[in-house]
Amino acid sequence: MSFSATTQINGKTAIISIAGELDAASAPAFRQEIEQAAAANPEHLVLEMSELEYMASAGLRVLIFAKQKMGVNVDVYVVAAQEMVLETLEKTGFDQSVIIADRYDTAVTA
Amino acid sequence: MERIDIHPTHSSGNYRLRCGRPLPFGATLIAGGVNFSIYSSHATSCTLVLFKRHQPEPVAEILFPEEFRIGNVWSMIVFDLDYENLEYGYRMDGPVDFQQGHWFNPQKILMDPYAKIIGGRDVWGIEPDWSNAYQHRARLAFDDFDWGNDRPLEIPPEDQIIYEMHVRGFTQHPSSGVKETHRGTFAAVRDKIPYLKQLGVNAIELMPIFEFDEFENSRCHPETNELLLNYWGYSTVGFFAPKAGYAATGKYGMQVDELKSLVKDLHKNGIEVILDVVFNHTAEGNENGPYISFRGIDNKTYYMLTPEGYYFNFSGCGNTLNCNHPIVRNIVLDCLRYWVSEYHIDGFRFDLASILGRDPWGAPLANPPLLETLAFDPILAKCKLIAEAWDAGGLYQVGSFPAYGRWAEWNGKYRDDIRQFLKGDAGKVGAMAQCLQGSPDLYASAGRGPATSINFITAHDGFTLADLVSYNGKHNAANGEYNSDGSNDNESWNCGAEGWTEDPSINALRQRQIRNAIAMLMVSQGVPMLLMGDELGRSQHGNNNTYCHDNELNWLDWDLLKTNQDLFHFVSHCLHFRQAHPVLRNRYHFQNRDYVGSGYADISWHGTQAWQADWSEASRTLAFMLCGKHAKQGSVTDNYIYVAMNMYWDTQWFEVPALPASLKWHVSVNTGSPFDHFAIGVEPELEHQHGLLMRDHSVAILVGR
Incomplete structure (x- = not known):
């Protein structure tokens, strides 16, 4: 499945929904969405991943870029990640740098 | 303004090129491309070979244009x-000239010695495709x-407690309780951090984790047909x-x-x-070994060669890295700097480090440039440098390893002396006293402090602690070398039966001996190192050289945490006791006198009679007291600590030295008692303040407060 990324800005929250396979070929498109979202100076960056089926090293690189681009004051949420993606985030320790959640709305009010 | 230094000037096929930068060596990501840089003192031409990941055949080969070479460095x-x-x-x-040491062969595809990721053995234990021309693939x-x-923690060395572990062995056993997909990995070590904290260690020493090939020299056991691997990994790719x-x-x-x-x-x-870290040799082996990297890049530079062109074998592993050649010295330095700055590594233990002090012809150097360089390097300045101060060529330098005020040593003498004292050998009391003080006999005269001594009783190489008290001889048949491999000098004692027994008195004695060893290790000045699993009584069934087993012989069985729970609690207590008492962790050697006016010497020696240690040949008892007011040279105040060791075969009464009037002795540890330890701070008072009865083969630790 090909990769797609769409960004929505709701006030101080930027939501990027990504789907398909995040690898070296699709990473630049994702990166562009992140830069666009960062330009809106959000307080929360939400990465909606329920449709993301695969993430290669290049994908992890962009996530690391997202976290560092946003800065320490922006909370990054990884929402509804599938098992493979979640496992990768755990093993590489990236889960320590972001907030992992099933749903953004419940995570943010919790 | 647009940068012009990132635009191509040359091309080859579909690839656009530009003359590269010689530094840094290796492959470096830069804007728009990758900078490749590699050097060889004797090569006449160089070709970059590009692959798509996992593909057996290259997608492109690009000959470095002659103008891209500066000196001996090709960069593009x-x-x-x-x-x-x-x-x-x-x-x-x-050139190809065996006697001259030149092994160039343009048919071979060579791995970049500076490769930061190496593919080809991506998942442990999956048999490689041997027909692939490029086995270890730089990425x-x-x-x-x-x-x-x-950043690195910079814990003072004297405050360290090291835990030596094998990454795979630590959690590969199904009983480890980690996720199946994590077993045997870095991720699983991370899952076990709470365990390490509970145990009380503050440093882990990982057996080799540089890329190696577990299939190097893999073979089948001649009798059982079991596949034997290069499990320990002391062979760097x-x-x-x-x-x-x-x-x-x-x-x-x-x-x-x-x-x-x-x-x-x-x-x-x-x-x-x-x-x-293993810098003494590489995975390319002897004259019959494979071309992986160095052999085809610059054999003569990287390896020590005999005048006839053969490999010197000071490592016992086929070849010897030419560590004091300036080129090799630099790559070692680049490597260590990389691990400290990029991975925040806190220290290194150098396998067969004495090789690093030999000149290119194998002779030991008085002032080895590599060891000196590492000792004075600004990036490595705060990291621990620990030498295994011997090699397989007969050089034994415990106590004399060139230190430059920086190098610590695996103290092999400590290991041997404490093992002999532990099993009740005669004539070992004096040597034991040195062990307990951080081996000043070896180090003090050179101005080297107690933390120079990495104290250990067991390590991956040799018996586990449980086997040390259960076997008189090695039992290495499983290694497929007819029990000819592994050390014969184990200084072990089986306590009355060889191997597993139902005899309750032998088993009780073994349990005491394990506890005695741990207690002695934890009250010794210097840096204690514990072998993975010794806190749980792990056995290798008498095998003292399990380098080739990827199975339960090497995997830590976490069910031992249930069956040997008492032992775990005891060990954990001893580690925490050490951490709680700075007087056990001094930076400088004892002076054997009272220099703070407490009325007690910093350390005093005792025996069955207080103030009268028995130093005679027949003696198997020793006791000592540490004055808490001398802790860390009197800069902090600690309790008084008294340790009694009865390695005699009978119960003996130990008279305990008197404390200042307001203080009382309390019992922290008594391995001869059914209650072998008491929690820190709530230890019960010693029943008779003037002494205690010590059963045979037991150790007691008292706290005066």
Whole structure:
């Protein structure tokens, strides 16, 4: 499945929904969405991943870029990640740098 | 303004090129492309070979244009590469002359010695495709890991308690309780951090984690047909790359992130990371070994060769890295700097380090440039440098390893002396006193402090602690070498029966001996090192050289935590006791006198009678008292500590030295009692303040407060 990324800005929250396979070929498109979202100076960056089926090293690189681009004051949420993606985030320790959640709305009010 | 130094000037086929930058060596990601840089003193031409990941055949070969060579360095920028899926190697042409040491062969594809990720053995234990012309495949790594506020911890060496572990062996056993997909990996070590904290260690020393090939010299056991592997990994393929097969994410090429994440989390929990590094030889073996990298790049430079062109074998592993050649010295330095700065590694233990002090013809140097360079390097300035101060060529330098005020040593003499005292040998009381003080006999005259001595009773090489008290001889049949491998000098004692027994008195004695060993180790000045699993009574069934077993012989059985829970609690108590008492962790040697006016010497020696140690040949008892007012040279105040050791075969009454009037002795440890330890701070008072009855083969630790 090909990769797609769409960004929505709701006030101080930027939501990027990504789907398909995040690898070296699709990473630049994702990166562009992140830069666009960062330009809106959000307080929360939400990465909606329920449709993301695969993430290669290049994908992890962009996530690391997202976290560092946003800065320490922006909370990054990884929402509804599938098992493979979640496992990768755990093993590489990236889960320590972001907030992992099933749903953004419940995570943010919790 | 647009930069013009990032635009191509040359082309080759579809590839656009530019003359590269010689530094840094290796493959470096730059804007728009990758900078490749490699050097050879004797090659006449060099070709970059590019692969798409996992493909057996190259996608391109680009000969370095002659104008891209500066000195002996070829460097080239290749633009627009899919660097995520890139694997690369080199072909080198040059002279072929065995006696001169030249092995150039342009048919061979060679791995970059500076490769930061190495593919080809992505998942542990999967039989490689031997027909593939390029086995160990260089890849690019990224330096984007978010370290937050982390950096190496710089724990004072004398405050360290080291735990030597094998990454795979620690959690591969199904009983480890970690996720199945994590077993045997860096991720699983991370899962076990709470265990390490509970145990009380503050440094882990990882047996080799540089990329190695577990299938190097793999073979089948001549009788059982079991597959035997290069399990320990003391044979380096690449010095800059973490072992992919130790990462749960190795198959995705994310091992760099996984290892960094482990280091960061360990640091967050106050635990340092020491790497066991092997610079004495490489995986290319002897004259019959494979071309992996150095052999085809610059054989004559990287290896010590006899005048006839054969490999010197000071390592016992086929070849010897030419460590004091300036080129090799630099790559070792580059390597260590990389691990400290990029992975935040806290220290290194150098396997067969005496080889690093030999000149290119094998003779020991008085002032080895490599050891000196490492000792004075600004990036390595705060990291621990620990030498295994001997080699397989007969050089034994415990006590005399060139130290430059920096190098610590695995104290092999400590190991042997304490083992002999422990099993009740005569004539060992004096040697034991040295062990307890951080071996001033070896180090004090050279101005080297107690932390120079890495104290250990067991290590991966040799018996486990449980086997040390259960076997008189080695039992190595499983290694397939008819019990001819492994050391014969074990200084072990089986306590009355060889191996497993139902005899309750023998088993009780073994339990005491294990506890005695741990107690002695933890009250010795210096840096204690514990072998993985000794806290749980792990056995290797008398095998003292389990280098080739990827099975339960080496995997830690976590069910022992239930069956040997008492032992775990005892060991953990001793470690925490050491951490609670600075008087056990002095930076400088004792002076054997009272220099703070407490009325007591910093250390005093006793025996069955207070103030009268029995130093005679027949003696098997020793006791000592540490004055808490002398802790850390009197800069902090600690309790008084008294330790009595009865390695005699009978119960004996030990008279205990009197404390200042307001203080009383309390019992922290008594391995001869059914209640072998009491929690720190709530120890019961010693029943008779003037002495205690010590059963045979037992150790007691008292606290005066």
